[in-house]
Amino acid sequence: QEKSSRLSAALFGEDCEISHDQLHELLKYAALGKCHNAAQPSWCRIYHQSHLAGVVVIVLHEMSQLHFYEFYLQFKHLRKVFRHRFTLTPSANFLASLYGEGANLEPQNAAAGLTSTSNECIPKSSDLRWDPIIRKYGEKKRGLTSYTLTLEEQKKNDYPIKGSPGCKGYVYTECDQQRTDSSPLFGLDCEMCLTAKGNEVTRVSLVDAQGQCLLNELVKPESTIVNYRTRFSGITKKMLLPVKTRLPDIQTRLKKMLPHDAVLVGHSLNADLQALEMIHPSVIDTSLLFARNEGRRFKLKFLAKAVLGKEIQCEQKLGHDPAEDARAALELAQFFIEQGPAKVAELNLEMLLTTEKLAEVSQHKAALQPQGCQVQKQLNEPPRSSSPCFLDCLQVTGQNPLLLGRQELDSSGLCQSNLSTSNKQILQKALQDVPLSTFSVIQFSLGPQYTASHLLDGLGEKVRSKLTDMLTIYAGPFKESFCLKSVKKEFGRCGPIQSLTVVTETCQPYVCIQYEMLEAAQLAVESLNGAEVAGSCIKVQRPVTAASLDCDLLIKELELDVENEGVIYVAGLKKSLTETDLQEKFSGLEDLETLFLPKDLQSGKHRNCCFLKFQKSESAVDALEVINGWTVKGRKLRSRNALASGHLWRWIWQMNHSTEKQGGNILRAKMKQLSDSEQDLRKKVKKLDHHIKKLYRSLQNNTLCVVLFPGVNSTQGSQSGLGLMGIRDDDGRSAC
Secondary structure, three states, X not given: OOOOOEEEEOOOHHHOEEOHHHHXXXXXXXXXXXXXXXXXXXXXXXXXXXXXXXXXXXXXXXXXXXXXXXXXXXXXXXXXXXXXXXXXXXXXXXXXXXXXXXXXXXXXXXXXXXXXXXXXXXXXXXXXXXXXXXXXXXOOOOOHHHHOOOHHHHHHOOOOOOOXXXXXXXXXXXXXXXXXXXXXXXXXXXXXXXXXXXXXXXXXXXXXXXXXXXXXXXXOOOOOEEEOOHXXXXXXXXXXXXXXXXXXXXXXXXXXXXXXXOEEEEOOHHHHXXXXXXXXXXXXXXXXXXXXHHHOXXXXXXXXXXXHOOOOOOOOOOOOOHHHHHHHHHHHHHHHHHHOHHHHHHOOHHHHHHHHHHHHHHOOOOOOOOEOOOOOOOOOOOOOOOOOOHHHHHXXXXXXXXXXXXXXXXXXXXXXXXXXXXXXXXXXXXXXXXXXXXXXXXXXXOOHHHHOHXXXXXXXXXXXXXXXXXXXXXXXXXXXXOOHHHHHHHHHOOOOEEEEEXXXXXXXXXXXXXXXXXXXXXXXXXXXXXXXEOOEEOEEEOOOOHHHOOHHHHHHHHHHOHHHOOEEEEEOOOOOOOHHHHHHHHOOOOOEEEEEOOEOOOOOOEOOEEEEEEOOHHHHHHHHHHHOOOEEOOEEOEEEEOOOXXXXXXXXXXXXXXXXXXXXXXXXXXXXXXXXXXXXXXXXHHHHHHHHHHHHHHOOOOEEEEEEEOOEEEOOEEEOEEEEEEEEOOOOOEEO
C-alpha cells in the first residue's frame, strides 16, 4: 500500500510567525526533495515527501490576516479544512519572495518558457552584502565566542538543554567555565546504528585543535540492533561482537577529557549529543556556521572539498570515518575563525554547489514549457547573489510550474494586469491545468475596489472594535462599598486582565473588565454569571452593539475550528510557575502533546494561563473534567475549550495594543465607505471560499496545498499576512 505524505508543524503559540524565507524553504523541499539538495524545513516537517502528488499554492492577492478574521464566518471551507496556520511577515514584493531569492521574473524569460539551464540562473557574486554569511556575521573577523550557538539557537536546533523535560537522565559535561576566544576547540562525531530503541551510538571520535585523535572507540548499544546502516556508519555485526564498552563508559571518559572551558565543534552536532545523551553548553555547529538562505545547510562532504580541498566520505570506503568527519568539522571552524566571514563569502559556495547540481541535473533535463499567465515584473529589489532561482531549478529538474492569475503578456512582451480575467475563469483554467503540473501557483483577487488602502483602514478599525467588544465584559451590580481588589482577584482567575474600571453612570456600581484573551472573557461569562462575588450576586455579560450581535455564533465557530481541535485553555495559574513546573503538574494527562505558556509580548513576563494541546480530541475533553477540579499551589484552576490557541492570540494582542487609530471624522468617513460596500464584499468572499473549496476537492490525494493571504506592506502601513496549509487526504480534509 502506498504511503501517505504527512505534515507536522509546531505552529503553537509563539512559534507561528513565519518569514518568506521560511515559506520558501517549505515550498522548495516539498517540490524538490532531498534528491535535489533541498533541506527539510526548519519550522515544520514533511513526512514521505517523495510520495507528494504535487504542490498547489493559492495566493489571495492583497488580502491579509485582517480579511480572514473580519470574514471568518464566510471563510467556512478554509477554517474547517486547514489545521496548520501561521502569521506571515508582510512583504512589499510578495511574488518575488514566494518564488525565492534570485528568481528571475523578467517577462522575456517567461515568454521563452523559463527553460534555460545556462549560467543565467547561477547566482553572481558581485555584491557580498547580500550573502547570508555576511548578513549573519558582518564582514569583520571575530573570535570563536562569536560563533558559538546561543541558548535560543540551541533550543531552536534541537540541542539537549540542561533542565529540559526531554533530557532527563542526560549527563552534563560540567564544562561551566567562562569561554574566551582562546578556549580550546574539540571536534566530535559519532556514528549510529538503528536499534529497537532508536538511533544509538556505536562509535565515537574526539579530536583536539591540532587534529590529534584523542578518542576513537566502538560502543555496544544496550538495545538490539535492527539495522547496522553499514553503508553510512561503517559498523558491522562482526566489529561489535568483542566490544565491552557501553554508553556510560564513553560519557565518563568524555567528561574527564574535556577541560572546563572546552568548545565542541561538529556538523549537525545536536544529533551526536542527543545520541550520546550528553549536555554541553558551548558548541559551534558548522552546518549553521556556513549559513545559507531559507534555513538550508551545506553537507560536510561538500564543505570539506570546497573550503579545505579535502575529499572525505569517499564512496570507495565502507561507511563514514567519524575521526575524519570530526577533524573536517574542526578545520572548517578554524578556517572560518581565522579567515573571517568576508573571505568565506568570497568563496561563493552557493554558486559552486549550484553549478555542480545544475550540471548533474541538466543531463537528464526535459525541455518542458510552463503554462498559464505570467508574473508581473517586480521592481526595486536589492541585488541578490546567494540562492539559485526556484522556478529555474524546477525547470531543470523536469518539473512544469503552472502560474495562473490576472496577468498576461501584451504584444510588446511586457507583463500587464488583465482585470477582465475573473476568479471564475482562473478557477476553470486551474481545474483543467493543475492536474498536469507538479507545482502550481494560483492567484485569486477580490479586485482593486475592495483592497484599496482607505477601505483597509476602515476594516482594521472595524475588526479592532469588534475584538474589543468580544474581550470586554460588564459585571454587577455590586454594593456601594464593594471591595474592588477582591473583584479583580476573582475575575483575574479567568485570565490576564488588560484593564478594569468602575462604571459610575449606573445607580449601583458595575465594573468593566477588558481581558487580553478571548478564552478569559468567555470563561468569565460562563463561570461567574449568577455567582456571588464581593458579597453580591452578579450578572456578567458582554456589551451589546451591532458588531457584537453575532458574538455567540463566532465563539461557537471558533470552538469548532479545526485549529482548536484537541486544545484547551487553563487559567488561574500563578505567574511564578515555570513551563517545567506545569509540565510536571500536567504530565499525568493522557495524550498531552504540547504545553504553551503565553507571554506579554512587551515585557516578556508569563501570563496566568496556558494552553494544552492533546493528540486526541477525546483526551482534551477528559482533561477538562479533571482540571476543573484541580488546585495548583492553593489556586483553583478554571478551563475551557480553546478559541485562539495558535497564531490568533498573538494577532489579537497586537490589534488590542495598536495605537494606530484614526481621527474621528476620518474614521467615520472610512467606516461609511466600508459599510456601503461590505454586503457585496461578504458575497464575494463567500464565493471566493467556494472557489477554493472546489479547487481543493479536485486535487489528487497527497497534494500539499498552501493558501496565502500575503498581507500588505506599503508606504501607507502594513498588515500581517496569514498562511494555511495541509496535505489533502482521502476525505477531502488536510492531513496532519
